[in-house]
Amino acid sequence: MLPFTLTILGCSSATPTSERNPTAQLLSHGEKLFLIDCGEGTQVSLRRLHIHFQRIRHIFISHLHGDHFYGLIGLISSMHLLGRTKPLHIYGPPILKEIIDLQLRASLTTLLYPLEFHTTQAERLEVIFEDEHISVSSFPLLHRIPTTGFLFLEKPYERKMRKDVLELLKIPVHLIPKLRAGEDYIAPDGTVHLNSDITIVPPAPRSYAFCSDTAYFEEIIPVIQGASLLYHETTFMNNREANATEKFHSTTGQAATIAVKAGVKKLLIGHYSARYDDLQPLLEEARAVFPETELTIDGITFEI
Amino acid sequence: MLPFTLTILGCSSATPTSERNPTAQLLSHGEKLFLIDCGEGTQVSLRRLHIHFQRIRHIFISHLHGDHFYGLIGLISSMHLLGRTKPLHIYGPPILKEIIDLQLRASLTTLLYPLEFHTTQAERLEVIFEDEHISVSSFPLLHRIPTTGFLFLEKPYERKMRKDVLELLKIPVHLIPKLRAGEDYIAPDGTVHLNSDITIVPPAPRSYAFCSDTAYFEEIIPVIQGASLLYHETTFMNNREANATEKFHSTTGQAATIAVKAGVKKLLIGHYSARYDDLQPLLEEARAVFPETELTIDGITFEI
Numbered sequence: 359m360l361p362f363t364l365t366i367l368g369c370s371s372a373t374p375t376s377e378r379n380p381t382a383q384l385l386s387h388g389e390k391l392f393l394i395d396c397g398e399g400t401q402v403s404l405r406r407l408h409i410h411f412q413r414i415r416h417i418f419i420s421h422l423h424g425d426h427f428y429g430l431i432g433l434i435s436s437m438h439l440l441g442r443t444k445p446l447h448i449y450g451p452p453i454l455k456e457i458i459d460l461q462l463r464a465s466l467t468t469l470l471y472p473l474e475f476h477t478t479q480a481e482r483l484e485v486i487f488e489d490e491h492i493s494v495s496s497f498p499l500l501h502r503i504p505t506t507g508f509l510f511l512e513k514p515y516e517r518k519m520r521k522d523v524l525e526l527l528k529i530p531v532h533l534i535p536k537l538r539a540g541e542d543y544i545a546p547d548g549t550v551h552l553n554s555d556i557t558i559v560p561p562a563p564r565s566y567a568f569c570s571d572t573a574y575f576e577e578i579i580p581v582i583q584g585a586s587l588l589y590h591e592t593t594f595m596n597n598r599e600a601n602a603t604e605k606f607h608s609t610t611g612q613a614a615t616i617a618v619k620a621g622v623k624k625l626l627i628g629h630y631s632a633r634y635d636d637l638q639p640l641l642e643e644a645r646a647v648f649p650e651t652e653l654t655i656d657g658i659t660f661e662i
Numbered sequence: 663m664l665p666f667t668l669t670i671l672g673c674s675s676a677t678p679t680s681e682r683n684p685t686a687q688l689l690s691h692g693e694k695l696f697l698i699d700c701g702e703g704t705q706v707s708l709r710r711l712h713i714h715f716q717r718i719r720h721i722f723i724s725h726l727h728g729d730h731f732y733g734l735i736g737l738i739s740s741m742h743l744l745g746r747t748k749p750l751h752i753y754g755p756p757i758l759k760e761i762i763d764l765q766l767r768a769s770l771t772t773l774l775y776p777l778e779f780h781t782t783q784a785e786r787l788e789v790i791f792e793d794e795h796i797s798v799s800s801f802p803l804l805h806r807i808p809t810t811g812f813l814f815l816e817k818p819y820e821r822k823m824r825k826d827v828l829e830l831l832k833i834p835v836h837l838i839p840k841l842r843a844g845e846d847y848i849a850p851d852g853t854v855h856l857n858s859d860i861t862i863v864p865p866a867p868r869s870y871a872f873c874s875d876t877a878y879f880e881e882i883i884p885v886i887q888g889a890s891l892l893y894h895e896t897t898f899m900n901n902r903e904a905n906a907t908e909k910f911h912s913t914t915g916q917a918a919t920i921a922v923k924a925g926v927k928k929l930l931i932g933h934y935s936a937r938y939d940d941l942q943p944l945l946e947e948a949r950a951v952f953p954e955t956e957l958t959i960d961g962i963t964f965e966i
Contacts, residue, residue, distance in 0.1 A: 460761055503769060
């Protein structure tokens with residue numbers, strides 16, 4: 359299995375605090391680094407965690423509230439100033455491209471590297487990136503302005519050959535790809551060896567679902583069903599549900615309910631209102647509904 | 663005399679480092695807080711220094727390289743989210759207004775407070791703000807894109823009455839404003855008391871000159887002549903003068919030469935290239951030319 363981890367760069371909502379940056383997460387899969395949202399100060403968080411940010415090739419922006427993208431132009435500029443030549447792919451709402459272009463124009467900057475902009479829409483599920491190992495889909499969330507979640511889904515792993523069987527049956531090497539893909543093996547003497555007898559079940563593909571910002575929204579459940587890890591915003595505690603509804607945000611209980619209904623393996627909560635100094639009560643509320651919950655905290659890494 | 667201090671919020675050039683934010687300075691005069699430039703992360707620096715940023719009424723942006731303004735939109739947004747109602751005045755190049763407006767539009771934000779934008783030009787000296795205590799002028803620097811310095815100049819203080827004379831001569835209270843403004847006092851018996859005998863010389867008006875970013879540019883000398891405090895960028899050390907010239911930046915020696923020629927009282931250097939971990943050699947080079955030099959360092963406050 360490829361290494362698959364999530365590092366929290368910012369867990370605050372709306373305004374940064376002394377301790378918490380606005381939303382940004384770094385997803386690492388195999389050799390690839392994906393950045394999800396990019397609040398102000400993200401480039402400094404990356405530096406402090408000794409993450410070489412030129413390795414990031416793909417940046418996904420969920421929506422255009424400032425706490426999710428005000429750090430993007432600074433990161434783009436620093437990548438340029440530090441001599442990047444490799445392409446950078448940015449996925450986000452159409453106006454984001456205008457915002458980037460206007461700011462580059464204002465400083466008379468022509469980037470040294472290709473910046474490929476991919477427009478997202480918040481109407482329906484859509485695969486927006488895909489390679490041999492992973493796919494990324496955007497899907498609609500329910501917020502005040504068009505907002506998408508992102509689902510990172512590993513491609514199925516191939517079955518592995520049983521070593522003992524390989525030696526015993528002396529299976530020709532050129533047949534192995536077909537057997538790993540699921541075919542049975544017919545020996546020279548006509549004996550049929552069922553695939554399940556000669557191969558090992560591969561690990562199940564893992565997935566990471568990122569849902570911020572959103573009101574309670576059951577339409578996401580089929581999309582994130584069974585995710586290995588779900589991040590769902592919890593701006594407010596349960597006693598502020600009216601507040602959450604009015605502002606198209608979620609409570610701890612609502613996030614945990616989505617986790618239960620979607621049958622995910624683990625839930626991360628975050629995007630905490632700055633009114634909460636102590637996050638333990640939020641964790642307790644979520645765990646009361648969905649025990650496999652953890653807090654996002656700036657600088658922490660989770661294995662997926 | 664009114665309290666007059668300068669707090670360094672960021673002393674880095676181009677890209678922030680783990681230790682140094684990009685350019686931002688907070689000038690405090692009497693009850694007023696002026697923000698000068700606003701690199702990414704400025705709002706967090708203000709929080710960490712426990713500066714109540716809603717007290718800032720005037721923000722001056724020297725030019726549109728990102729390290730001087732990428733933190734502005736986040737600060738504007740946070741002021742809004744935290745319920746500001748008092749006007750905010752921003753002084754900067756015309757495109758800055760477009761950049762702010764576009765980002766507010768993208769998030770469907772209507773600010774709760776009036777944002778008054780004042781366009782600067784980089785062609786000639788111009789008074790851009792004035793009240794009873796201080797005036798602020800912008801003036802051209804020499805950089806790759808239109809860039810202005812800012813000169814903060816106290817209004818002259820009035821003379822003070824000598825207390826012993828007040829009692830001895832029993833001067834009527836209603837005459838005092840005229841005497842403080844410089845008139846002589848003619849006693850009821852016709853005796854003329856020269857103003858210099860009955861009043862005390864007021865403290866000289868102080869001034870702060872902010873010069874970043876700029877190549878070596880002698881045209882600023884008459885503007886900043888005799889400043890109480892001069893900040894002049896020193897992106898490079900002397901051995902990189904060619905580099906500085908090419909990029910329209912200054913060396914330590916050039917900044918110190920400007921300080922000497924302008925006869926300022928004290929020089930602050932900053933906007934250090936990220937290549938310099940140890941700043942002491944920069945300080946030594948500047949002091950070799952102008953001994954009254956200090957380093958800007960994030961979080962430090964200087965009395966003016």
